[in-house]
Amino acid sequence: MLRAEFRKPVEIIAREATRAWIRFRCNGTQADAVQTAARLRAVEVEFLRLHVRDVVRRQIVHGLGFGVGHIWVGLRGVPLNDAGQAVPLRPTPHGMARGQLERLVNIDPIWTTPNSYNADNPLRADYYRPADWWVQGVLVNSSRLLSVVPFEVPDILKPAFNFGGLALPQMLETYVHNFLRTRQSVSDMVSNFATKILKTDMSGTMQSDTGTQYAEIDAQSVTARVAAMNAWQSNNGTFVLDRESEDFDIKSAPLSGLAELQAQSQEFMAGIPGIPLVKLFGIQPQGLNASSQGEIRVFYDEIAAFQEAHMAPVLRVLFHLVQLNLWGSIDPDLDFEFVPLWQMSEQEAAVVEKTKTDMDTANIQSGKITPHEARAREAADAHSLYRTAGLARPMPDGNAGGTDKGFVNTPQAKRAEQHE
Template sequence: MSNWFADVSRGLINKLSGLGGDSDKGAQGTWSFQPLDRQQVEAAYRSNWMCRKAVDIPAFDMMREGWAWQCEKEQIAAIEAEEKRLKVLSSVFTALKQARLYGGAAIMISDGGEDHSQPLDPRRVGQGGIAFLKVMDRYHLTSGILDYDPMSPTYMEPTYYDLVGAAGGSVRIHPSRVIRFIGADLPTDWEVLVDRWGDSILDAIEIAIRDATAGQQGIAALVQEAKIDVYKIPGFMKGMESEAYKTAVYDRFALVQRMKSTVNAVVMDAEDDYQQKTINFSQLPDVQRLQLQIVSGAADIPATRFLSQSPTGLQSTGDGELKNYYDRIGAEQELTLRDPLEKLLNLVVRSALGEYPDECWFKFRPLWQMSEKEQAEVFKARADAARTIAGKGTGDAPLIPIEALSDSLVNALIESGDLPGLEAAILEYGQLRDQDEPDPVEE
């Protein structure tokens, strides 16, 4: 008697056809996983353009537009100058790439002191308090013992790191000086085994890339044999037993090839037979295109972005899939990048200003940029909406006070950038107006 639970757990079962049974080849498949080691990951990244693009493109797009600070102009100028000095943008970009490639990376923060095993308290970081930033991958900055106290705010995080040197020694680094970036997420149990790092993104897509690469190499090999000349000579195999015959054959057909290329003709004996074999390549482009689309889907990057190709299909612009892709990248910025970036920029702002003002914050710039026509349409719709709201109220009174509506509209125009220099012009206009107003007459 069969095990009923084992049978139903396989899915659809048909005893007559054998579907889902022991004779069903599709029911016998199982999943297995073998992660790529460091050497394989680096070899794939350095030698294969698809691997490099799968790693680099999302990291580049996440950092392409950067972020914008919202605070006083003087503060923004100082923060941006400090970001430039510390090379924050390029450091985060490199950390993202290495995290995707190796499964984990980190930015090490130095305050210029010699003992990096001591905690770095952000509240004690003054102006110029950050000396430099260094990006380390998971193999150079190894995790120490994890914190297994469930009541600790650093539960299941490393209690220290060891920076491995070229000479084989190591330097102890306190976790407060390390900003972690994780690659592909893992189930919780596996995270513990790899010291809370992740997988390389190549682990999940390398089979698709390998198949596409094999297809390209196969087509390249066929190109070498696209046309083959076939000669049939009576008694050829028997004659090859003689060295003199071999030499005569080599000389004869070398002459035939030279004559064919010169006068476009093949001169042969009447008893010989000559054929020309050619390979049909008509279906190969479709096969290769399908393989590249599979790689694009595996990497979660639109083909128009991954392959740098124009969209196919009638009236297809590719804007829809690119907009969806940029929306996903924007969501990933908020879900995975904001937390480590806030920890890093908290220290950078303190190093720039000596403190972190309460009114100071940052937001990621939008990745999808509207065309000039679209921007003009949005501007017109916003202006019409404000005009409509201002004109619809009870009697002569507007629905919303004009002053409040004006302030809201000005803020919207400043944030959208529809009118460059609007904020500075309003401030200057207000100052000029104050100067032109006469002093109040004392009674």
Template sequence: MSEDTKPRLRYSSDGTMIASNDGLKNVISGMGTERDRRTYSQFAYGSVNDIAELEAAYSTNWIARQVIDAPVEDATREWRTFSIDEGADIRKAENALNLQGVTQEAFKWAGLYGGAGVLLITDQPLDKPLDHKKIKKGSLKRLLVLDRMLITGMDFNVSDPMAVNYLLPNYYVVNGGRLPIHHSHFVRAPGAKLPLRMRMINQGWDDSQLRRCMEDIKDAVSAKSGVASLIQEANVDIISKEGLSDILSSGDMDTAVASRYQMFGMMKSMFRLGLLDSSEEYARHPASFGGLGEILSTLMEWVSGAAEIPMTRLFGVQSKGMGDSGQGDLNNYYNAIRSKQESDYRQFLEAIDKVLIPSALGSMPDDCEFDWNPLSQPSDAELAQQQLAFAQSDDIRLQQGVVKRSQLMRKLSEQGVYAISEEDIKQAEADEKAERDGEDFIPLGGIGGNEPGAAEEAAQVSEADPA
């Protein structure tokens, strides 16, 4: 075995053996050996969160702001609905405490800084565990948003894995204050997920969602700025003069030469006329802009991929491809938003609801659950097509006898499609009962009915066939 093909082993700080040359190798071409430059490429951790840079990017660049704000606004724009009878009272309490705005603010700061939360200010002391059984009507006073830069964790729980705050602080302290706040009063909003070891190093907080996009955002912004600067110099004027280098090297004529060509530029700007000596030559070289649009488009795609937001939502541009409206990308994006609603937003809101709902109603109702409203509203054409499909489906079920006319009337009345009164529904039910009773009554062996002449027809049949 040659020296280049021998496996080189190295050890980490905890003594774990790490192989440094795993993968495909070719000693003839040098691929995978020390002569391959790719062998020395590796990912490494930099600064986990440069807070000053993140804040500057969010405050000054619209792309960075959209990366943080767009997913949060899409996830909370249509909000939620409670199916219980007290849903209107819960909605009123949400509006009074601005729960929708508080949720948006908490998740935006969590995405920017890597963590944030909401402090539940009630009539119970903050330094004691929050007792949900003692929550009565009007107990919740305020919802206060605090990001990770405004609050510090203390006394981390590293010994009780059964507790809800395992590897998280038992108490928090607001920066500048002294009162310890028990963790049960603080509902955390997560940021971008980190491995468990990195989260412990980061004092229990997550990573910023903007940090992973910073390199691509910088590339896109710098390329756009470079193109804008290049447009300002679309044409470059060049004047050639014999012996100019000797004149400038002498050091005595620098000011005279600069004044000479400054005057030439001023005359050309004011009068579109330039005066040159017979020994001077003037040329204009236009700058080339070919391919710049493709470069910017590629950089925008990289930013869109890093942010996990389609270009139609992040930049408002049309998708590529004939007949592609970008609806497929938006559907995939909405599916990802729905997943975050269930995994992150629901857990966050249910923790707040344990205090907000008893404070609004006086007690916690049974089976008090909410559903997320659709993320997008259909257009008029889509709504009309959907209603037509529903009407055709109801008509088929009515013809098959699966449902009754009164049942369809009650369904339409509850949906608010038509102003059908309860008297109309009861009249339809009475008609259906009368029709059913008439079908069940079959006199004289099934001949006749309530129609005129039915009795005479039955008598004639009886005389013809006594049996």
């Protein structure tokens, strides 16, 4: 986790998964819209007070970086010892009092160790699921630690992984080491791509007189000759060679293809986390009409699946705990949803809105719907440009029956007038 090649993919996924965040909504038909809006605003304020967004982002960093991430739920008045923390926390009106939710804390997985778990009966719901954890000597019930494991391992391996899963750096290790080795090899090749060769009579002047039948080369003379050439190897220097017994040559290694080899080893690191190159390395696609829009769209789909699979269960528990903390009960009509990362531009949204308007106009004129029904559909459309314009109220002329004087000739309007 200390190398940039390991850390950056983890940080990118965690930031993207919490960048657009969530929006709160009401699924039921509340009679008092003002009260519903106030309750949703209270939940939003409570999420800000508890720093839920930052806590969940850091939990994802731990989950991807270490294989498991924990969020500890701190309640006001509960002792920080075995007597207080070993008691199960029930997200029900009888399990937590109003105003008791004090704080949320990320617990580094290195400080947690499972205490007991069922390894006997696979038919039980708690099979290979710790009932409680040791957190630096304090026994904490598992219901007080909200855990996320992005990459699970088989049950038989869970004790070896501290009941977590595979870490993203662990899966990236081979590809990162291959890239580092390739990068170093390319760097060494570039710095030593040319070799100078001195062709000289080494058995002549550089021969040492040892008195034996086979004379040896004087290494000091060779070294001194090469040192003299290296001292003059700049463009302003001059080589002095013996015209009869010496020659000079340069052998260069081809550098073509090195960039492709290094880029390919780098791209392999982006394939495991599924992050586009433009987001992970800032590398833009090359060529005519090259674009990363398709890859980014696929990446956003992967993030949406990650949110629903790993973030939604934790946020659901926190959402219920916040309601219990505010009102002492859970409103079944209140809910939340993840805001899509992929957003249309203003021009694209305007084109879509014009298409919807044309469809409504055609349906109203053909008698399929009334203007009031068109307004209700527009008010319920989360992507409409006019969703906040109060379209759920009656028509501007006060006609609450759903007809408009501008469409009195439509069959739907005539039926409405006959009904009146």
